[in-house]
Amino acid sequence: MKTIQIGHLNQPSSRLIYGCMRINGDNSADAIEQGKNAIRAAVDAGYNHFDHADIYGNGECERIFGEVIKESPELRDQLIITSKAGIRFAGTPTADDVGRYDFSKEYITAQVEASLQRLNIDALDLFLLHRPDYLFDPQVVAETFEQLKRQGKVKQFGVSNFSPSQVSMLQSFSTEKLAVNQVEINIHNISAFENGTLDQCLEKHMVPMAWCPIATVVYEAWGNTFDQDTVNRIHQELDRQAQFYNEEKWIVILAWLMIHPANICPIVGSTNPERIKAATRALDIKYRREDWYRLLQARNGQPVP
Incomplete structure (x- = not known):
């Protein structure tokens, strides 16, 4: 397994990261055992980096990993x-609460503590804010x-x-260097190549x-927007x-992604x-x-300008 250094962590990360969003399956005993076997298979295959969020399986995925x-x-x-944390589902903590994002100190602190308990560990190697809270105060997050x-x-x-501007804004308040931006990148969603996300990752060593x-x-x-002709060209x-x-x-397609110099x-996420x-x-x-460009051309239906 090839590796990459993330920030100042004590050990490099495997280039492929194992995503734990589905390891609880339908929460049956068989599904949970399958999830555990998937974790062990990932370790055996050389993965050493495992990605969670407090909302995955409503906490069950972290508990199974723990x-x-x-x-x-x-x-x-x-x-x-x-x-990761920051997404609050509708109905929490009271039944009439709307779904929302929450980067308040109280909420983030409580969610980190809950994740640590479920994961059966003393510290997270990486903690990510899951989706931008439109109302977040960067000074509060930094603190x-x-x-x-x-x-x-x-x-x-x-x-x-x-977004790159949100990263820059938060970083300007925080003495803790932001090491990662986890975003959707695939042949359908290529916005990271175009909106400055990957440029910023290269510039800031994220x-x-x-x-x-x-x-x-x-x-x-x-949020698929492709018509069948586009899908056919890609395939x-x-x-x-x-x-x-x-x-x-x-x-x-994994190789297509990994050729980019932003690494x-x-x-x-397979189990x-x-x-x-x-x-x-x-x-x-x-x-x-x-x-790389042949596939981009197939996606776009026309050559690059």
């Missing part, structure tokens, strides 16, 4: 554990970060789904983590590239041990610039 840590405590020092760092509950901080990296290739993209080009690289299409780290391991083959593809 059980794995309890069963194999030697794993803790080998892993980078990330979690919250400093408090969590001082208390030893979080080692490094980052954001998720932030690591871009890509959620839903194989959307359109394996499953429909979030036709991916069929050609899959034959050229002697790989599966979804593995080729995009795709988040792999199938074979697919978890297979994803690592993308790291060995010597992907060509020409093919």
Whole structure:
């Protein structure tokens, strides 16, 4: 497994990150065991970075991961554990509450503490603000970060789904360097290539983590806007590239993402041990610039200007 340094963490991160959003399945005993096996398969395949959020499975995904840590405590020092908070579902804490974002000191602090308890760990290696709170006070967030760092509950901080201007604004208030921006990047959503997100990651030495990296290739993209002709063009080009690289299409698309000099780290969310391991083959593809642009042209339906 290839690695990348994230901020000042004590160990480098695996280039592929294992996403724990689905490890609870339907919460049945069989699904939970499958989730645990997926975690172990990821470790065996060389993943050492695991991505969580307080809302995944309403906390169940963190709890299941915490059980794995309890069963194999030697794993803790080998892993980078990330979690996120800031999204509040409708009906919490009272029935008539609307869904919202909340970066208040009280809420963020409480959610970090709850995540630590569920994960059965003393500190998060990375804590990310999950989605921008339109009403957040950057000074309050900066103070919250400093408090969590001082208390030893979080080692490094980052954001998720932030625009470049939001990153810059928060960083101007915080003495804690933002190490990560976790955003959607895939063949459907290429906004990170165009809106300055990846430029900023390169400039500020932040690591871009890509959620839903194989959307359109394996499953429909979030908020899909593609017509069938566009999907057909993409798959036709991916069929050609899959034959050229002697790989599966979804593995080729991971290589398409990782060729970017910002060192995009795709988040792999499968609970199938074979697919978890297979994803690592993308790291060995010597992907060509020409093919990157061929796929972009297929997506757009026209050559670059």
